[in-house]
Amino acid sequence: SPGSFLRTRSDPGKDRSRCTAAKYSKILLFTHDAVAWKGYDPVLPPLPENLSGEQDSVKIVRLVKSKEPLGATVKRDEHTGAIVVARIMKGGAADRSGLIHEGDELREINGIPMENKSLEEIIPILAQSKGTITFKVIPGSKVEMETIKPKMYVRSLFDYNPNEDAEIPCKEAGLTFRKGDVLQILSQDDASWWQAKHCSLPNARTGLIPSKHFQESRRFAFQRPPALLPTQTLRSRRSSGLRRSFRLSSRHRKAYRAVCGNRWSECYDADEILTYEEVVPYRKPPWVRPRLFLLVGPSGVGLNELKRKLVISDPQRYGVTVPHTTRPKKVQESDGMEYTFIPKHLFLTQLVNNKFIEHGEYGGHFYGTSLAAVRSVLAKDRVCLLDVQPQTIVHLRTPEFKPFVVFVKPPPMERLQVTRRKARLHSWQDEKGQTKMFSEEDFEEMIESAQAMEAVYGHLFDKVIVNDDLVEAFHELQATLKKLETEEQWIPAAWMISRNMQ
Numbered sequence: 001s002p003g004s005f006l007r008t009r010s011d012p013g014k015d016r017s018r019c020t021a022a023k024y025s026k027i028l029l030f031t032h033d034a035v036a037w038k039g040y041d042p043v044l045p046p047l048p049e050n051l052s053g054e055q056d057s058v059k060i061v062r063l064v065k066s067k068e069p070l071g072a073t074v075k076r077d078e079h080t081g082a083i084v085v086a087r088i089m090k091g092g093a094a095d096r097s098g099l100i101h102e103g104d105e106l107r108e109i110n111g112i113p114m115e116n117k118s119l120e121e122i123i124p125i126l127a128q129s130k131g132t133i134t135f136k137v138i139p140g141s142k143v144e145m146e147t148i149k150p151k152m153y154v155r156s157l158f159d160y161n162p163n164e165d166a167e168i169p170c171k172e173a174g175l176t177f178r179k180g181d182v183l184q185i186l187s188q189d190d191a192s193w194w195q196a197k198h199c200s201l202p203n204a205r206t207g208l209i210p211s212k213h214f215q216e217s218r219r220f221a222f223q224r225p226p227a228l229l230p231t232q233t234l235r236s237r238r239s240s241g242l243r244r245s246f247r248l249s250s251r252h253r254k255a256y257r258a259v260c261g262n263r264w265s266e267c268y269d270a271d272e273i274l275t276y277e278e279v280v281p282y283r284k285p286p287w288v289r290p291r292l293f294l295l296v297g298p299s300g301v302g303l304n305e306l307k308r309k310l311v312i313s314d315p316q317r318y319g320v321t322v323p324h325t326t327r328p329k330k331v332q333e334s335d336g337m338e339y340t341f342i343p344k345h346l347f348l349t350q351l352v353n354n355k356f357i358e359h360g361e362y363g364g365h366f367y368g369t370s371l372a373a374v375r376s377v378l379a380k381d382r383v384c385l386l387d388v389q390p391q392t393i394v395h396l397r398t399p400e401f402k403p404f405v406v407f408v409k410p411p412p413m414e415r416l417q418v419t420r421r422k423a424r425l426h427s428w429q430d431e432k433g434q435t436k437m438f439s440e441e442d443f444e445e446m447i448e449s450a451q452a453m454e455a456v457y458g459h460l461f462d463k464v465i466v467n468d469d470l471v472e473a474f475h476e477l478q479a480t481l482k483k484l485e486t487e488e489q490w491i492p493a494a495w496m497i498s499r500n501m502q
């Protein structure tokens with residue numbers, strides 16, 4: 001009966017009686033159980049000849065009855081009095097047809113004008129129709145649709161293949177994506193399965209992805225594999241977890257002791273379930289300071305070499321931090337050049353006040369990279385090139401720094417052996433301070449360490465550069481930095497929200 005497809009959006013019983021009792025009812029759901037859109041019908045009736053100029057955007061849609069609900073609501077527009085589509089149910093027949101949208105105005109049904117018709121009169125017209133139903137529709141404005149559905153984008157922090165997911169309701173409807181892909185979320189109506197599409201692909205299709213909550217709830221199935229944890233794969237040769245932040249004192253690096261622990265793996269949170277991070281497009285305005293440029297990679301991969309080349313290429317554009325130390329200044333050194341020299345008690349005060357990004361101890365003296373040192377490079381409107389341990393990235397992910405993270409990866413063993421024939425491993429030194437050539441074991445460790453870093457912290461990397469040929473890697477780095485200045489990037493939405501609230 002017609003009453004069976006009268007529904008409300010809030011209170012079914014209450015609104016049904018309102019619909020039938022009051023002529024000016026505004027909301028009505030017509031989940032018509034015998035009608036579906038048929039968008040592929042090849043034969044459309046000719047357009048009525050008496051269309052006026054303002055009706056030139058009219059659309060004729062023909063529907064064929066089926067058992068599937070139409071899945072749409074209509075209402076009377078308060079201002080114009082027109083009958084308009086109020087809501088399209090995601091995944092319903094109307095939605096899938098792609099022919100009708102929220103905000104569309106229904107002008108005619110089977111040639112019967114909707115003008116002056118009440119919602120109660122429209123329902124019987126639908127109910128009594130048999131076979132094909134023809135609608136005349138005036139498409140709604142795009143602006144109105146945008147305000148109804150604001151766009152939401154997320155960066156995926158895990159790889160997903162629907163064919164390997166036993167819980168997805170329909171594998172064919174699933175969307176495959178990789179860690180780092182940016183997806184547009186089109187519907188979150190279903191608590192477990194969102195609708196999304198890839199942002200980078202033109203004409204990308206919409207598919208199902210597990211919702212954040214659902215993915216988190218099945219944590220055990222998607223936990224990162226323990227076999228890849230660095231503690232199990234790395235032979236830790238060095239006592240320092242801080243080798244890079246103290247570049248200028250590299251000859252002491254081997255004996256550094258990190259105060260907060262000496263293995264980068266110790267900060268890894270194996271319980272953290274990686275799902276999605278909401279992102280927004282961002283283009284740096286010319287008057288805003290450059291984003292912090294972080295470099296991460298295994299020992300010996302070439303971070304220092306790449307940083308050095310960048311600074312030499314344009315010293316006005318790129319800068320590096322000056323580390324702090326509590327050791328006495330040598331005659332040939334000047335404060336603020338090689339190091340910023342500070343007394344031990346001041347260093348410790350700054351340490352407890354979280355003023356250091358990374359710090360360590362050698363020979364009874366402290367060394368550290370301070371936040372102030374980073375800010376001082378940025379204050380000169382230079383790109384601050386900072387190489388850090390991977391576990392430090394998360395502490396620098398703030399609206400102030402908006403870090404862009406590059407992971408520098410070693411090439412395969414054969415290429416390391418060829419390219420690093422004459423290279424020296426600066427993080428290794430003997431008693432006389434002499435560095436040594438790379439050994440096969442050093443290369444193996446570099447590769448293993450890179451794999452472990454990528455497995456654990458890969459979701460935090462914006463870009464991966466393989467340092468095979470040095471010149472090529474350098475050019476890729478330069479091109480990446482250029483893009484940061486000229487192109488739009490995706491950054492965590494939280495960085496923008498916090499900024500606006502400041």
Ligand SMILES: Nc1ncnc2c1ncn2[C@@H]1O[C@H](COP(=O)(O)OP(=O)(O)OP(=O)(O)O)[C@@H](O)[C@H]1O
Nearest residue numbers: 299300301302303304305419423424426427468470
């Ligand atoms: N692509 C490359 N081809 C050949 N040699 C390279 C390449 N990249 C780096 N090197 C050399 O490898 C050695 C180690 O590089 P670098 O000191 O920059 O490493 P690092 O990543 O800073 O590591 P660490 O902090 O452990 O010293 C240097 O002698 C450097 O010149």
